[in-house]
Amino acid sequence: MKNLEIAKILHEIANLLEIRRVQFKPAAYRRAAMSIESLNKDIIEIAKKGKLKDIPGVGASIAEKIIEFLKTGKVKLHQKLKKSLPIKINELASVSGMGPKTIKVLYEKIKIKNLAELKRAAKQGKIRKIGGLGQTVEENILQGIEIVKTAKKRMLLGLVIPLAEEIKERVESIPGVKRVVIAGSYRRRKETVRDLDILAISKQPGKVVDTFCSFPEVKSVRAKGALKASVRLKNGINVDLYVLQENKFGSALNYFTGSKEHNIELRKLALKKGLTLSEHGLTKVKSKKLVAAKTEEVIYERLGMQYIPPELRENRGEIEAALKRKIPRLVTKIKGDLHMHTTWSDGDDTIEEMARAAQKLGYKFIAISDHAGPLKIANSLDEKRITKYLKAIDRVQKKVKIKILKSLEVDIKKNGDLSIKKQTLKKLDLVLGAIHSGFKTPDMTKRICTALENNHINILTHPSGRVIQKRAPYSLNFDKLFETAKATNTFLEVDAFPNRLDLTDVNIKAAIEAGCKIAINSDAHNINQIHFSTTIGVPWARRGWATEKDVLNCWNLKKIKKALKN
């Protein structure tokens, strides 16, 4: 898979062209790069079919460069640009405050080529001596370098939610504040969040900004104006606050929710209608008359399209769909959770504790699905303990209202066999199949598809094996996997554990389009994690355009049981 390598080169070309003050091309290269980054197909396959130009943002010239890279491992233009400006441009550009102009002047005047040299020069006070730059710039660069190093990792959404809601409440408590919404990637429920964009309605913006900046949890104020402020909290999260008037809240919310790509498309669409869209509202280009600003709903309607839920705003086809009024009715809640662990394997809480906690969340059913197989580290169940485990579930069932389905998460061996005997699996209500070892198996697609074809697996759990910020997904042919899952009536899991979110949003959409069904599960290992399926899993599935009919655990128990028998 060369997608990311190619994207990186295109980004670098964009940055290098920008330094040369070339117009428009940087944006074109960047668009192609981002589009390739989010592909769920191997670009080599696309190239083989001659379909490179079908990728949004890729035209004749970039397609040629991709082919050149696949053939030779290099792109001549890229080499040439690098030769004329031999610096680590992507690295330097990642520092906040370092734009193309600054990078260029620093190279020309004092030969700064990389992050280490930049840091040294700043520490030695060499940057402040350059015309146009001063001591503050120098200090900001040093700070920026630290942030690049520490904040390279975006934070997992699941870990940010409690902190974000806490700071939201703090802002709500400021006198004169009427309404508070956290916008940005947080509202779109992306898997990771870099900073929080908080919008507040108030008639006294200055006061609100001042109070916000003086919160005890604020470590440093990065920027402060009449209407907005940017601070770094002691827990390391960057928070931007924007204070708005009520009558412009909709346009501001739309603008700050993003994504940037979505907004750009909206603006282009507005222009075609003789309108211009900004955070201040939708106005007529000629007369400057305001047409819509108060709510997002009005703005989308005035643009001639359906309202687009925040989770879909990634410029992945939602705008076209909304124009045709084809935005699906996305999943909003699930009735139960079909993947969780207890003290019988590697969980922290008992079957009864898990059942009662799930009942408290309003779930109608759960599946207890402890590990089974050779996975020693997770205290996996063997054949002998499984018998006792099933009896233990029966005992708890008598005590609780919630329906408990009997399940196991069974390891798929390297040859595609399951690690538990078939007659044992027959005693279960549903079987989860999973890869937990041998991640580098040469043909993982074959291993998994063999398992689905030869065995009775109801749900393939965390299908790609990725762990966010830690482990890359194993190499899989998703088209083949989806085809096999559909043919074998296997549900594909959306594992809602914060560092998994596996399938990815892009893959969920592709799976559904291929005719597959999914199951949204918490993979909880204690009672405090069961909510993941609702708080993180459901929004994540929405990002994959999932509707209730696509999701196993949106159905009632009778329908689920019937589906599992197939």
Next chain:
DNA sequence: GCCGTTTTCGGCCCGACTGTTTTCAGTCG
């Protein structure tokens, strides 16, 4: 360099804040 329900040529998102200079360019989201 890409793209098309005004266009195969001629456009390409928009405004706030910062730092430095003194009226604005650069950067960011």
